[in-house]
Amino acid sequence: MTDPSDAPATVTAGMVIIGNEILSGRTQDLNVAFVAKELNAIGIQMLEVRVVPDITHEIVAAVNALRTKFDYVFTTGGIGPTHDDITAEAVAAAFGKEATYHPKSYAILEATMIRRGIEFTDARKRMALTPEGAEAIENELGVAPGFRIENVFVLAGVPLVAQAMFRAAAPLLRRGRTKRSRSIATRLAEGTIAAGLEAIQHAYAEADVGSYPFYNAPGGHGTTLVVRSFHESDLLGAGDAILKLISDLKGEALSDERS
Amino acid sequence: MTDPSDAPATVTAGMVIIGNEILSGRTQDLNVAFVAKELNAIGIQMLEVRVVPDITHEIVAAVNALRTKFDYVFTTGGIGPTHDDITAEAVAAAFGKEATYHPKSYAILEATMIRRGIEFTDARKRMALTPEGAEAIENELGVAPGFRIENVFVLAGVPLVAQAMFRAAAPLLRRGRTKRSRSIATRLAEGTIAAGLEAIQHAYAEADVGSYPFYNAPGGHGTTLVVRSFHESDLLGAGDAILKLISDLKGEALSDERS
Numbered sequence: 389m390t391d392p393s394d395a396p397a398t399v400t401a402g403m404v405i406i407g408n409e410i411l412s413g414r415t416q417d418l419n420v421a422f423v424a425k426e427l428n429a430i431g432i433q434m435l436e437v438r439v440v441p442d443i444t445h446e447i448v449a450a451v452n453a454l455r456t457k458f459d460y461v462f463t464t465g466g467i468g469p470t471h472d473d474i475t476a477e478a479v480a481a482a483f484g485k486e487a488t489y490h491p492k493s494y495a496i497l498e499a500t501m502i503r504r505g506i507e508f509t510d511a512r513k514r515m516a517l518t519p520e521g522a523e524a525i526e527n528e529l530g531v532a533p534g535f536r537i538e539n540v541f542v543l544a545g546v547p548l549v550a551q552a553m554f555r556a557a558a559p560l561l562r563r564g565r566t567k568r569s570r571s572i573a574t575r576l577a578e579g580t581i582a583a584g585l586e587a588i589q590h591a592y593a594e595a596d597v598g599s600y601p602f603y604n605a606p607g608g609h610g611t612t613l614v615v616r617s618f619h620e621s622d623l624l625g626a627g628d629a630i631l632k633l634i635s636d637l638k639g640e641a642l643s644d645e646r647s
Numbered sequence: 648m649t650d651p652s653d654a655p656a657t658v659t660a661g662m663v664i665i666g667n668e669i670l671s672g673r674t675q676d677l678n679v680a681f682v683a684k685e686l687n688a689i690g691i692q693m694l695e696v697r698v699v700p701d702i703t704h705e706i707v708a709a710v711n712a713l714r715t716k717f718d719y720v721f722t723t724g725g726i727g728p729t730h731d732d733i734t735a736e737a738v739a740a741a742f743g744k745e746a747t748y749h750p751k752s753y754a755i756l757e758a759t760m761i762r763r764g765i766e767f768t769d770a771r772k773r774m775a776l777t778p779e780g781a782e783a784i785e786n787e788l789g790v791a792p793g794f795r796i797e798n799v800f801v802l803a804g805v806p807l808v809a810q811a812m813f814r815a816a817a818p819l820l821r822r823g824r825t826k827r828s829r830s831i832a833t834r835l836a837e838g839t840i841a842a843g844l845e846a847i848q849h850a851y852a853e854a855d856v857g858s859y860p861f862y863n864a865p866g867g868h869g870t871t872l873v874v875r876s877f878h879e880s881d882l883l884g885a886g887d888a889i890l891k892l893i894s895d896l897k898g899e900a901l902s903d904e905r906s
Contacts, residue, residue: 408857411693412828412875413683415859417676420698424672434670436705439679439696442857446695469838470858471845511841548862569671579728582770586730598667598701599729600674603807616671 399564402454447478465545480519658823661713706737724804739778
């Protein structure tokens with residue numbers, strides 16, 4: 389038995405996607421999947437996402453709901469230089485603070501503009517706005533920094549920039565227990581495997597046993613069974629029980645992968 | 648002047664994405680963009696999305712928050728035959744109802760199973776579960792129906808199936824005023840165009856004037872300026888003002904598209 393106090397705790401996160409362009413269908417969000425995977429790899433469980441429009445009180449409500457519910461919140465979108473970029477002010481409002489120019493972000497931006505021979509307009513200065521007390525999150529792309537205030541991390545909306553900012557923020561995050569997964573694919577239909585799978589879920593109550601049908605994949609239809617757990621013993625036990633179930637049902641495991 | 652009572656009203660929607668597989672990053676959601684675009688085309692504005700895990704009280708809370716806030720709610724995911732498919736029960740609970748077998752859905756499922764020579768197991772019968780009083784939403788793929796209860800539409804998670812169900816549900820929706828959009832792309836940077844763009848937003852207060860940078864696109868970086876409005880006059884006026892702004896800034900409009 390490991391002393392529970394030595395074990396890393398469960399660490400949780402939520403995400404707020406700020407963008408009319410996602411809600412209108414103009415832009416396909418790619419940031420949720422990226423951030424979810426990265427968090428997962430360092431033992432942080434993403435448990436909720438909200439997509440909200442570019443409206444201050446909606447951003448404030450979503451940030452406040454999730455920052456009190458989870459250990460961390462990541463926002464994407466709305467930190468550029470144009471009038472529709474209102475995330476810094478909205479996140480400041482969520483914390484009851486003013487947004488002001490962050491000295492370090494301002495200096496980075498100014499240096500970037502001088503280097504590129506671009507005028508440092510009032511609009512571009514807006515990219516240095518952060519809630520009072522926030523910390524800048526620089527990024528290797530050399531563009532406007534994101535920022536962190538308490539447990540809220542504010543990232544850009546453009547995926548390449550969001551990814552660079554996330555990588556810069558990751559070392560600031562407390563790592564938790566890592567959930568690992570084992571995925572087993574079969575041609576058996578969900579309805580065929582459901583009863584046996586439910587019994588396996590009951591036997592491994594701390595694991596998440598999921599079932600995901602696939603259609604028109606190369607080679608035809610089928611089901612992927614996924615076991616996710618903090619415990620290696622669940623991946624072994626529930627995974628092997630799934631292999632036996634597939635075999636008992638005269639099916640075949642097409643793949644058996646860990647991640 | 649048109650009598651305002653003759654004009655179609657603004658119709659709004661929210662969406663609840665049910666799925667651990669989206670929150671873990673295993674699966675890239677494609678349903679938000681699809682539903683958003685389809686709704687947009689029939690004059691329904693999507694104003695919020697929540698992604699929640701396969702946990703009953705989280706689904707109940709999200710459905711209840713959005714069904715009271717918007718005209719319609721669409722859910723995707725969790726309506727298959729396996730133990731992790733809990734959407735029907737959760738949506739029933741959100742309405743204070745029980746989930747029971749829907750006679751028509753049950754009959755469709757049973758006929759499908761007989762036709763395909765598949766056993767109609769208890770697990771497969773689960774796909775006929777709906778809240779009492781719900782209406783089945785059949786689909787051209789001939790698989791388990793989705794359902795509607797009051798203003799909540801419950802669709803499958805697999806995109807092809809969700810799309811078929813949405814198309815079947817669309818005729819049941821009240822159409823609202825259609826927001827149209829005009830998108831103008833330029834190589835000018837956001838920071839260059841920001842001040843002029845803000846003035847245009849102020850001049851056309853009922854339009855949404857958005858600015859979206861693009862990177863590493865064929866031909867290089869730039870910005871897409873988007874005007875969205877219920878009024879054709881805004882698309883003409885604000886759009887032409889953007890063209891003039893680009894020209895005044897010695898830039899060039901790369902494209903000018905309506906949708």
